[in-house]
Amino acid sequence: MAESETEVNYHQPDEKGHFGVYGGLFVAETLMGPLTELRLAYEKFMQDKDFLAELDWELQNYVGRPSPLYFAERWSKELGGAKIYLKREDLNHTGAHKVNNTVGQALLAKRMGKTRIIAETGAGQHGVATATVAARLGIECVVYMGAVDIKRQAANVYRMKLLGAEVVPVTSGSATLKDALNEAMRDWVTNIDDTFYIIGTVAGPHPYPAMVRDFQTIIGREAREQIQQHEGRLPDALIACVGGGSNAIGLFHPFLDDKNVAIYGVEAAGDGIETGKHAAPLCAGKPGVLHGNRTYLVEDENGQIIETHSISAGLDYPGVGPEHAWLKDIGRAKYVAIDDKEALQAFHDLTKIEGIIPALESSHALAYATKLAPTMDKDKIIIVNLSGRGDKDIHTVAEIEGIKV
C-alpha cells in the first residue's frame, strides 16, 4: 500500500473529553451541572450558522484577522538554514493570540445569558483580552491574578483596570497562575447562576481544552493557507511555545494529519531543567490530575504541585493542556525546553534583526528555531508562532539587564 501524505485519523477528544488517557472532567460536584450546560451550549453554537458568522465578523473586524504570515528573511539568512516564517499573532488587537479565544467564549456567554465574566491570568494577556471583550459587550468582568504576577506585569494590570475590570490579587500558594486558576474556580462555584468562566488556555475540565482549541485553530487554518500561497506547499516544521499550550495547539491542530510536518512544542526550562527550577511538565514532569484534567504535571513524589519558574509569566504553570500530553505520548509532537537565557537572547535577536519585539513567551519558540533552522537545508520551511508582542515585557528585560526605564 502506498503511503499517503495525509492520514485522516486524528479525532480527539472522545465524547467525555478524553484525549487518550488525558483530559476528562475532574471537578467538585457543584461544577458538574454548569460544565454540562457549557458543553451543550458549545456543541450547539459551534454548529450554528449565525453564531459562526458573528464570530467570523468579530475576528475580522475587531481582532484584525487574518494575521500575516511573515517571512523573516534577514533572520533566516543570519541563521543560515531553513526559511523561517512568523505567524504574527502579535498583531492581533490586544497584542496576542489570547483574544481569538476570549471573543469566542464571550459570544458564547452572551448567548447563554450570563451577565458576569471571570478569568484567571498569568502574564496578563488573557486578562486583558477578557477585559477587552467584556468592555465591548458591557458585561461585568473580574480577573484573578497572582500577586507575584501583578508585580511583574504592572502595565497589563493597569490596562485591565482601564478597561473596567476588577483585578483581584491572589496571595495563596505560590501567588502565580495556578493559584489564580484555583481562585477563579472558587468564584465560579459560588456564582454559577450568572457567571461565565473564560479559561485562557487549553487546560481545565472538559469542554475547555477542546473549546479553547477550536477557537484557536484559526491560527493554524490561516497559516496553512498562507504558506501555500507563499511557497506552494506545506511547511517542514512548526514551532510554538507551550505553557498551557493554547497558541501551540491553535497552530498545530490543522496540521496533525500531515505527517511530514514536524511539530515542536517549546516549554520553559527556567533556570535549567537540571536545577528543578523550571515550568516544563512535558519534558520533566509526570502524569497527574490538576485543575479538572489529567495531564503531565510538575509535582513531587507525594503528588503535591511544585512551584514553577520561568522568566515568562505566561509559561509559569505546572500543568499543560491534556491534548499536548497525548500528542507527546503518541509521538506526534516533540516537546523541548528553552531556558530563560536562551529566550532572552532570542528576544534581542528578533528585535534587532527583524524590528519585531516578541513576547518572552514567544521568545522561547524563537530560541528553539535558532537551534533547529541551522540543522535544516535552505529550501526547508519552518513556521514559528509569534504568539504575542513584547511591549509588556520590556520592564522585565530592562530590570534583568540592570537598566532603569
Added chain:
Amino acid sequence: MSRIKARFELRAKEGRKLLIPYFTAGDPKPENAVPMMHAMVEAGADLIELGVPFSDPMAEGPVIQRAMERALEYNVSLHDVMAMVAEFRQKDSETPVILMGYLNPVEVMGYAEFAQAASKAGVDGLLTVDIPPEEATDYVAALKAEGIDRIFLIAPTTSEDRIKAINDASGGFLYYVSLKGVTGAGHLDVKAVQDRVSMIRTLTELPVGVGFGIKDAESAASIASAADAVIVGSAIVKRIEENLDSADNANKAVCELLSEMRAALDK
C-alpha cells in the same frame, strides 16, 4: 459490617444524629493530629473526617486553604496521614475515620496501593473532592476491593440522574453540600437544604450527611432536623487557627464547640 455502617445504624436506633468533625491532618503540627482525634471522640464526635493536605485545594475557602498550607510546611503526605490513622487505631477501634482530599496524591500513589495501605491503617472511607463518578470506575473498584467506603458529594446543582449514578458508586453515606460555594461559606438556607435532602432520600438507601456552612450549635441542630449527620469543618479549623501557639488550647476550643453541637443535636 463496616464501622461507618455500624455507627449510622447504632445512632439511627437511638434516634440520634451523627456529628462529623473535619480537620486538616498536620495542622498546625503533625504531632497534634492523633491527640486531636481522640479529643474529638471524647467531645462527642461519631466519625472523623481527616483532611489530606494538598497544594491546590480548589474547593476550599480561605480557612481550610490556610490549614493546608500550615500542614504542608511539614510536608505532611498521604502516607503520613495514614500513619496517623494507624496510630489512632491503637487506642480506638470503633470510631470510623474517613480521609477527605484531592485526587492527585491518590493518583500518584496508585488506586490499588492506596486502598491496601488505607485498609491496613484502619481508614474506613475516602472522599475525593475532584473525582465525579463518571471518571471513577477504576477508583471505585480498587476501593471496593479493600472494603473502603466511597463518599461522594451531592451539590445543589446535581440532577436526579446524577444523584442515582452517585448513589450507585457510593458506600457508607452520601454527603450533601448545603450551598453553592466553597467550604466555610456563609449563606446557609436551611429550608432549601431540607427540601433537597428529602428529595435525595427518595433516591437512596444510604444515610445522608450535610456539610459546608455549619458554624455553631444552632445551625448544626437545624440542619440535623433534615439529615442523618452534620459535618463541621471550617468552624473547627478556625478554632485551631485561633490557637496556633498552644495545641492544648486548640484542642480545648475545638472540644468546646463539639460539645455544644453534641448537646444541641441530642436535645
